[in-house]
Amino acid sequence: MAYNEFSLIYDKLMMKDINYMNWYNYIKDIFNKFGKKPNNILEMACGTGNLTEILAKERYNIECFDLSEEMLSIAYEKLRKYKNVSIRNMNMLNFNFNKKFDSIISICDSINYIINIEDLKKTFLNVYNHLDNEGIFIFDINSYYKLSEVIGDNTFVHDEDDVFYTWENEFKDNISNFYLTFFIKENDVYHRFNEFHRERAFHIEEIVLLLKKVGFEKISTFDGLSFERPKEYSTRINFVAIK
Numbered sequence: 001m002a003y004n005e006f007s008l009i010y011d012k013l014m015m016k017d018i019n020y021m022n023w024y025n026y027i028k029d030i031f032n033k034f035g036k037k038p039n040n041i042l043e044m045a046c047g048t049g050n051l052t053e054i055l056a057k058e059r060y061n062i063e064c065f066d067l068s069e070e071m072l073s074i075a076y077e078k079l080r081k082y083k084n085v086s087i088r089n090m091n092m093l094n095f096n097f098n099k100k101f102d103s104i105i106s107i108c109d110s111i112n113y114i115i116n117i118e119d120l121k122k123t124f125l126n127v128y129n130h131l132d133n134e135g136i137f138i139f140d141i142n143s144y145y146k147l148s149e150v151i152g153d154n155t156f157v158h159d160e161d162d163v164f165y166t167w168e169n170e171f172k173d174n175i176s177n178f179y180l181t182f183f184i185k186e187n188d189v190y191h192r193f194n195e196f197h198r199e200r201a202f203h204i205e206e207i208v209l210l211l212k213k214v215g216f217e218k219i220s221t222f223d224g225l226s227f228e229r230p231k232e233y234s235t236r237i238n239f240v241a242i243k
């Protein structure tokens, strides 16, 4: 299973690679570029709530959800003090809020965790139905190139302070299978646990087609956290779809 005990060290590992403030600034730039001033934001797959907390401090009204209770309990500790945030345990495949939002966001390749095309279509349709007219949907994916070539069938080892892990990968039938083995030092003893994650590799055109099928008309794609067109070797692709 994914994001169980891993949630306890998620922030420690992610903060090394990801600057959530930069990501927030990019989202703000997207809002400006597309002439949007959202106030009611839905964040899907919020994880431990790092982006959510920045949005909360910036005084947006936010509803957020994630599938993993363990990730949410870390998020809850960060977010409980903000009156403008509410947190739920829901699934991207069938979430339901009985209300609409002016923006829906999902960052850090959470969408790659939907491994079946029909499920992705269902999710996009649900997003569409939860958006106001002219609402904006922003998300990113790990690119096909990254999952198939960079991560591919390679093994990575991380050894630092009190965290050691191996990340063994297998790319097969458009799916990246990640086998993670962690050793976490606690009171001079290493605690071991395993996680199995799967990410689906999507081609940009597949996603654009699905977004169009569910009704989105204006769709833009960008290389990483930029406004440049995706390139052959882009590792992260950002999508912006307007209802």
Ligand SMILES: C[S@@+](CC[C@H](N)C(=O)[O-])C[C@H]1O[C@@H](n2cnc3c(N)ncnc32)[C@H](O)[C@@H]1O
Binding pocket: 003, 014, 044, 045, 046, 047, 048, 049, 050, 051, 065, 066, 067, 068, 071, 090, 091, 092, 093, 106, 107, 108, 109, 110, 113, 114
């Ligand atoms: C790479 S993490 C990103 C978390 C967070 N967005 C961030 O930027 O740190 C992927 C997240 O997607 C969540 N997730 C995976 N599948 C999901 C689903 N079907 N519905 C809701 N959340 C899901 C996981 O629990 C995990 O928290």
